Amino acid sequence: MAEPSPASRAGLLPGDEIRSMNGQVPRDVIEYQLIADESVVDFEVSRGGLDLALSVEKAAGDPLGMEISSAVFDQVRTCDNHCEFCFIYQLPKGMRKSLYLKDDDYRLSFLYGNFTTLTRFTEADLERVIDQHLSPLYVSIHATDPDVRARMLRNRRGATSLRWLRLLLDNGIEVHGQVVVCPGVNDGAVLHDTLAGVLDRFPELATAALVPLGVSRYTTEASMRSHSPEEASAVVSAVAEWQPIFERAVGRRLLYAADEYYLLARCPFPPAEDYDGFEQHENGIGMARAFEADLLGARSGALAGGAGHTTGFFKWVEGAPAEGYRAPRAPAQPVHITFGGHRDPLPPVVLTGEYGARVLAPLLAQVGREDVEVVAVRNTFFGGNIAVTGLMTGSDVASVLSNMSEHRRYLLPDVCLSNGLFLDGVKVSELPRRVEIVATDGRSLLSALGSR
Ligand code: SF4
Numbered sequence: 417m418a419e420p421s422p423a424s425r426a427g428l429l430p431g432d433e434i435r436s437m438n439g440q441v442p443r444d445v446i447e448y449q450l451i452a453d454e455s456v457v458d459f460e461v462s463r464g465g466l467d468l469a470l471s472v473e474k475a476a477g478d479p480l481g482m483e484i485s486s487a488v489f490d491q492v493r494t495c496d497n498h499c500e501f502c503f504i505y506q507l508p509k510g511m512r513k514s515l516y517l518k519d520d521d522y523r524l525s526f527l528y529g530n531f532t533t534l535t536r537f538t539e540a541d542l543e544r545v546i547d548q549h550l551s552p553l554y555v556s557i558h559a560t561d562p563d564v565r566a567r568m569l570r571n572r573r574g575a576t577s578l579r580w581l582r583l584l585l586d587n588g589i590e591v592h593g594q595v596v597v598c599p600g601v602n603d604g605a606v607l608h609d610t611l612a613g614v615l616d617r618f619p620e621l622a623t624a625a626l627v628p629l630g631v632s633r634y635t636t637e638a639s640m641r642s643h644s645p646e647e648a649s650a651v652v653s654a655v656a657e658w659q660p661i662f663e664r665a666v667g668r669r670l671l672y673a674a675d676e677y678y679l680l681a682r683c684p685f686p687p688a689e690d691y692d693g694f695e696q697h698e699n700g701i702g703m704a705r706a707f708e709a710d711l712l713g714a715r716s717g718a719l720a721g722g723a724g725h726t727t728g729f730f731k732w733v734e735g736a737p738a739e740g741y742r743a744p745r746a747p748a749q750p751v752h753i754t755f756g757g758h759r760d761p762l763p764p765v766v767l768t769g770e771y772g773a774r775v776l777a778p779l780l781a782q783v784g785r786e787d788v789e790v791v792a793v794r795n796t797f798f799g800g801n802i803a804v805t806g807l808m809t810g811s812d813v814a815s816v817l818s819n820m821s822e823h824r825r826y827l828l829p830d831v832c833l834s835n836g837l838f839l840d841g842v843k844v845s846e847l848p849r850r851v852e853i854v855a856t857d858g859r860s861l862l863s864a865l866g867s868r
Pocket of ligand 1: 497499501519533569
């Protein structure tokens with residue numbers, strides 16, 4: 417609760433449980449915000465077992481000055497699929513409960529950019545999306561062949577739920593799609609068939625991203641495996657082949673491959689302009705080029721796509737309390753945890769995932785920062801092919817740090833944290849060395865590094 421604010425002046429207190437606003441029970445932050453924007457908001461709240469009525473008066477559109485504790489007030493709609501590539505099934509036992517939530521909720525798609533398969537989407541949901549213009553949304557396509565899609569989702573509704581995608585597009589909703597490519601399942605000829613299906617049935621899609629499945633050492637699915645470099649190369653080639661086809665047919669490239677594919681295939685990344693505004697940056701598309709553009713000063717301001725979303729695995733497992741419709745959890749500017757009230761003039765070390773290190777080390781050399789050591793933190797917690805920075809865990813970072821000097825500055829990207837916690841529940845304060853948390857973008861890193 418902000419002090420002073422219209423809400424505090426009206427007598428609302430932290431911890432009040434909202435029963436209704438203007439006679440309605442908002443189901444989520446989207447409905448909450450619509451009511452909160454009105455000039456008079458009548459609250460029924462419960463406080464310590466007492467029911468109270470309070471009224472807030474303010475200018476229409478002015479904020480109430482309240483923070484709410486979750487984005488969805490009824491239940492998050494969970495997914496009824498059982499995808500063999502699902503990363504949640506590949507988490508070890510005993511992690512915190514929120515990490516095991518399989519959501520398939522169009523509201524979280526709108527609020528946080530989570531991908532939905534639409535298998536639980538309904539006519540009423542469609543009406544609401546259109547009425548409130550909840551756009552853009554993010555849809556998992558995986559395959560346009562109904563049988564392949566149903567098999568991949570292990571849900572017969574997977575065969576038909578893309579009909580909702582058609583209706584969303586028909587009603588002017590912007591939709592970004594993704595295909596999680598699983599080698600031997602929906603790559604090769606199936607992938608080409610899917611891309612033809614996208615062109616044929618969903619040409620209005622804003623973008624479509626090809627992303628590799630993540631395979632942890634906890635997978636129980638024998639058929640799920642990482643891409644070989646040749647398979648990664650085939651995905652990169654498919655994008656190179658289909659982008660001009662989409663460009664000719666719909667006037668834009670539409671299709672992009674995740675950075676991981678270029679790293680795996682040992683191909684150069686496409687130039688930054690080929691990412692057309694980095695619309696699926698949060699999904700690992702063009703992150704390296706965006707970072708490079710930041711570092712080299714070629715890009716200023718927020719990303720065109722996904723601005724306001726938090727990044728990494730946490731964005732969909734632990735929804736930040738949304739302020740308004742879209743809530744950034746990661747601050748735009750670096751947050752430094754400093755010790756002793758000053759920034760140590762010690763040789764800097766950047767801790768990052770194995771993929772991040774491959775991108776970052778040459779970039780820092782390019783901007784003349786050879787003084788910065790980039791340390792790749794191997795992901796032994798998850799194992800498998802997990803090498804992205806967003807899935808770095810505290811235990812792995814701790815084991816690297818415990819072998820490193822106390823007399824260095826350690827910088828850690830915020831993408832691997834949620835409220836100061838790593839995925840494995842380790843707190844930043846439990847690390848064996850002091851670290852500074854830096855927002856995961858090139859400008860923030862440069863600013864945190866300061867001058868040599
Ligand atoms: S739809 Fe997503 S959450 Fe649900 S099983 Fe598939 S991968 Fe997991």
